[in-house]
Amino acid sequence: MAQAKAPVLVHRRIARDHCLMRLKSARIASCALPGQFIHLLCGEPTLLRRPFSLLDADPRAGTLDFIYKVVGSGTRALTHLSPGDRVDLLGPLGTPFKMPPDAETAYLIGGGVGIPPLYLLAKRLLDLPPAGSRRVVAFLGARTKDWVICADGFRRLGIPVHVATDDGTSGHRGSVVDLLRRFLPTTRNRGPAPVLYICGPTPMMAAAAALADRRDLPAQVSLEERMGCAMGCCMGCVVEVAAEPAGSHARFQRVCTEGPVFQADEIVWR
Numbered sequence: 001m002a003q004a005k006a007p008v009l010v011h012r013r014i015a016r017d018h019c020l021m022r023l024k025s026a027r028i029a030s031c032a033l034p035g036q037f038i039h040l041l042c043g044e045p046t047l048l049r050r051p052f053s054l055l056d057a058d059p060r061a062g063t064l065d066f067i068y069k070v071v072g073s074g075t076r077a078l079t080h081l082s083p084g085d086r087v088d089l090l091g092p093l094g095t096p097f098k099m100p101p102d103a104e105t106a107y108l109i110g111g112g113v114g115i116p117p118l119y120l121l122a123k124r125l126l127d128l129p130p131a132g133s134r135r136v137v138a139f140l141g142a143r144t145k146d147w148v149i150c151a152d153g154f155r156r157l158g159i160p161v162h163v164a165t166d167d168g169t170s171g172h173r174g175s176v177v178d179l180l181r182r183f184l185p186t187t188r189n190r191g192p193a194p195v196l197y198i199c200g201p202t203p204m205m206a207a208a209a210a211l212a213d214r215r216d217l218p219a220q221v222s223l224e225e226r227m228g229c230a231m232g233c234c235m236g237c238v239v240e241v242a243a244e245p246a247g248s249h250a251r252f253q254r255v256c257t258e259g260p261v262f263q264a265d266e267i268v269w270r
């Protein structure tokens, strides 16, 4: 983990309320992995850092990309930054996605601002040797078509993209989990089982995790709990995980350090 005062290289609006920012930080870009995040000082009036997943990390160019949705004071402060300004950041933080065993199919299921970390994951999955051995499919959910992000990025990677919107303005009308259900094998005997990678709003992740459990499919989730220090000290981001042994006292883990990526069946969904 490193701290950097990274210059902004690119900052542009990519969808309604969503912006992409590219920062220069060779040190962080050289070791960042899919599912990890950066913790940014967004500027006045927000004093605490804010976490954002990495959309991309290019070790050769030394750049980090992330997408943020403007929801409050921190993300609003970010909108005032221009190329050449510097941002104080910590990263890469957290535990990354685990790569699947050879030749598995990976289904990436993202909702809203949970989609960006799946893009970096897709790139790294496609890069895994032997070349061309992975089948990666993206399922992207959003409330409305103006909030569907990254679909063209996945398509440029050659990945099939299936979109669901709550209001039906793009793709399937309804939840991305309902859309996913149609593509899953009903039993493990029907061809190779896909590995699921899920990131999005908690109810969506809980539904996808339950579906994976019913179909006996391996699934990882990346949680986006609110967090304070992101260094494992403040305990502000703990989530309940399965008791060991089953039935014994409750266990908690920190999203910032043991997570944000967990096996879906580890989490106690409430």
Ligand SMILES: Cc1cc2nc3c(=O)[nH]c(=O)nc-3n(C[C@H](O)[C@H](O)[C@H](O)COP(=O)(O)OP(=O)(O)OC[C@H]3O[C@@H](n4cnc5c(N)ncnc54)[C@H](O)[C@@H]3O)c2cc1C
Pocket (backbone or CB within 6 Å): 037, 046, 050, 051, 052, 053, 054, 066, 067, 068, 069, 070, 071, 072, 073, 074, 075, 076, 113, 114, 116, 117, 223, 224, 225, 226, 227, 260
């Ligand atoms: C590991 C991780 C990765 C993340 N990756 C991204 C990303 O790639 N892009 C992105 O846009 N956002 C991401 N988030 C969420 C992002 O950190 C918050 O949206 C941001 O901190 C909001 O800051 P703010 O000051 O603008 O809003 P605040 O003023 O803090 O909050 C505004 C509103 O948003 C709600 N809110 C704030 N944070 C969260 C959260 N984590 N989950 C649900 N509701 C929240 C608040 O309850 C409030 O209603 C991630 C969060 C985590 C923990």
